Amino acid sequence: MSFADWDVLKYLASIVDILLVWFVIYKVIGLIRGTKAVQLLKGIFVILIIKFVSDVFGLNTLGWIMEQAITWGFLAIIIIFQPEFRRALEQLGRGRLFSRTGYHEEENDEKMVEAIIKATDYMAKRRIGALISVEKETGMSDYIETGIQLDSKISAELLINIFIPNTPLHDGAVIIQKNNVAAAACYLPLSESPFISKELGTRHRAALGISEVTDSVTIIVSEETGSISLTKNGELYRDLGMDKLRELLESELSLSKTNNAASARWNWRVKKDG
Known part of the structure; x- marks a missing residue:
């Protein structure tokens, strides 16, 4: 083998090495997305930027503080985020860390919407309280x-069964993740907005709360009135009919044929409810 061939092999090996590193970084980011580890990652970047700026401009005291934060910060990270590291190792052991991620095909999204519509209609007619949040x-x-x-696997029958009163899972929220019912009886953060109407209960506050911190779409069925509401991006859509609910869900899940339907929504913003 000539020196030229050896140089080409070393060049190809470097490219493969870089691609593998980027792939691992991409998978790790996908793993921690949506957890408190994301905020930690942002904090680390801020510290590194401050350290770089302090070195460039000769800010010795600030640089020393950032250096101590970096030195001891990794030990604190291991202690604070032990559950996240454990989950990552468990997924690695199951072979799931490098599995395919992303949303299912549009056909599966349509089936999910149909299941939510059917279950919501059934529960609204019988005044069965429900709280369903769809991850985006x-x-x-x-x-x-x-x-x-x-x-x-999501189905209307499963959703209805979960929210039947006096069953172990009926109290709390159902979270749908990648077209699967990921968990039931989940706790969602309550909104502290002073503009929420006094007539709205805990379910509506929880739905608004999760919409303020994520881009999820949350459906609420009132136990008192049987009315259907939906929240997204800190906004509350109340007293929805089944056609309007379908329109909103399809629009938010990118299933709508046109984008003009969004302008025709019957929407009460939270500030208008106060």
Whole structure:
């Protein structure tokens, strides 16, 4: 083998090495997305930027503080985020760390919408309270861990059965992740907005709360009135009919044929409810 061939092999090996590193970084980011580890990652970048700026401008005291934060910070990270590291190792052991991620095909999304519509219609007519949150881009792993893990294929019958009163899973929220019912009886953060109407209960506050911290779409069925509501991006859509609910879900899940339907929504913003 000539020196030229050896140089080409070394060049190809370097390219493969770089691609593998980027692939691992991409998978790790996908794993921690939606957890509190994302905020930690942002904090680390801020510290590194401050350290770089302090070195460039000769800010010795600030640089020393950042150096101490970096030196001892990794030990604190291991202690604070021990559950996340454990989950990552468990997924690696199951061979799931490098599995395919992303949303299912549009056909599966349509089936999910149909299941939600059917279950919501059934529960609204019988005044069965329900809280269903659909994950989009922002991960909801932290909230899934607060409930009972199911990881089941979604169906209207399953959703109805979960929210039947006096059953073990009826109290709390169902979180749908990648077209699966990831967990039930989950705790969602309550909104502290002062503009929420006094007539709205805990379910509506929880739905608004999760919409303020994630891009999820959450459906609420009122136990008192049987009315259907939906929240997204801190906004509340109340007293929806089944056609309007379908329109909103299809629009938010990119299933709508046109984008003009969004302008025709019957929408009460939270500030208008106060």
